[in-house]
Amino acid sequence: MFTIDAHLDLATNALSLNRDLKKSVQEIRGKERFLELxxxxxxxxxxxxxxxxxxxxVGLVVATIISRFSEVGRPLPTLKLVGWHSPEQAYAFAQGQLAWYRVMESQGEMVQITNLVDLNAHVQLWQDETxxxxxxxxxxxxxxEGADSVIDFKYLxxxxxxxxxxxGPAHFGPGRYAPGTHSGGGGLTPLGKDLLREMDRHNLILDATHLTDKGFFEAMDIFQGTVWASHQNCRAVVPGERQFSDDQLRVLIERGAVxxxxxxxxxxIADYDLDKKEDSKKLGINMEKLVDHFDHICQLAGNSDHIAFxxxxxxxxxxxxxxxxxxTIADLVKYEGILTKxxxxxxxxxKIFHGNWLRLLRSTLV
Incomplete structure (x- = not known):
């Protein structure tokens, strides 16, 4: 089935981790093991x-650029996320990631979707089984993912x-526009509130993922356009600030978000310890665990219009x-059987595989 994945950090993997994504997963793994990285x-x-x-x-993805600013350099060393010492450096690094996408386009590996005509043509291609x-x-x-590299609104x-x-104005830790996960909380910065207004003017989509609770509700009050949460699960199922509360999910549902x-x-799952590198099988973490989150959102919404990958x-x-x-990501096809069960x-x-994302995109892209 044609599948849409709304959050992949392809350029980060290609450049920060030096992975040739034209190669298969097995080839990439083999090289990294050989080099003992x-x-x-x-x-x-x-x-x-x-x-x-x-x-x-998986014929359509939302592909990210991640480039952080931090005066102290590496605010989150466990995630190996570089924090550039100026927004200008962050912007330059972001342009390197954009250049990688452009090279993939020039080689026929990828194609950028920016408008409704291109979207519909691409979907038609992927649904053509011939x-x-x-x-x-x-x-x-x-x-x-994180807006730090937007030096000012001319650069937007x-x-x-x-x-x-x-x-997505926020990512992990503090940010120029919005604090994010593990930041200690807090709301949007004054610059962040202005950013949302500029995003409205440009018909950009707001990704609410990683916003703090306070920042989330501030953003919903200010931003008038299309909202989604590209990679987000439910706090009622797995507690923690990284997940959204039922109140937040209800707001997203009311806004028509996915x-x-x-x-x-x-x-x-609750209480997973990242530092212990716990065994997924021993903990019973299988693909079906995601459906618990899907079920919860469906119960809040009364339908399946707001869940996807x-x-x-x-x-x-x-x-x-x-x-x-x-x-590998190719195993997403297993969800056909899991969801049927x-x-x-x-x-x-x-709708989960592609319909809900397409509905949102078709209502937004012009």
Whole structure:
């Protein structure tokens, strides 16, 4: 089935982790194991590459640029996220990630989707079974995960000219526009409130993922446009600030948002200890755990219109921090059987795989 994944950090993997994503996952793992790389926990365990996206029918993704600013350099060393010492450096690094996407386009590996005509044509291509998936480019919608690299609003316009369609103002830790996960809380900065108004003016999508509770409700009051949560699970199922409360989920549902379910172990079960590198199988963390979050959102909404995939499967973790019954992103196809077993209709399943994201995108892109 044609599948949309609303959150993949492809350029981060290509440049920060030096992965040739044209190669298969197995080839990338083999090289990293041969070189005995250990700078991130997922070395030798990665699960996302372009061949596996095609194999799994994941023909459209929301692909990120991540470039952080931090006066102290590396505020979150466990995540190996560089914090550039100036917004100008952050912007320059972000342009390197954009250049990687452009190279992938020039080689026919990917194609950027910025408008409704291109979206519909790309979906038609991927739903055409007469053309093998191996010959189809991966479509991508460009998103900023964390807005630190937007030096000022003139640079926001440059991003828009380069096809940017969504922004998540926050990421991990403090941010120029909004504090995020593990920041200690707090609301939007004055600059962040202005950013939301500028995003409205440019018809950009607001990604609410990673916002603090206070920042979330401030953003919902200010921002008037389309909202999604690209990779977000439920606090009622797994407690913690990284998940959204029922009150937050109800606001998103009222706004017509879609919430992309993430497949990181610490978002799937309570009390998962990242430092212990706990065994997924011993803890019973399988793919079905995500459906618990889907079920909860469906109960709040009274329908299945607001759930989909935002896997984050290449978010600086791999099989060591994934459900035990997954090897690569191609295994998303297993959710057809899992969701059927849990009582979802074929129509519901199609909405989860692509229909809900398409509905939102078609109502936003022009």
């Amino acid at each position: 250990d700078d991130t926990p997922d070395r030798g365990n990665g699960s996302v590459a372009l061949p596996e996206l095609r194999k799994g029918g 053309t093998p998936n191996e010959r189809k480019p991966i479509g991508y919608i460009l998103s900023l 316009e440059k991003y828009v000219e380069n096809g940017l369609r969504a922004i 919430i992309g379910g993430a497949l990181d172990n610490w978002m799937l 935002g896997t984050d499967l290449d978010g600086l973790f791999g099989t060591e921090q994934m459900p035990y019954d997954m090897d 849990r009582g979802y209709s074929q129509h519901d399943i199609e």
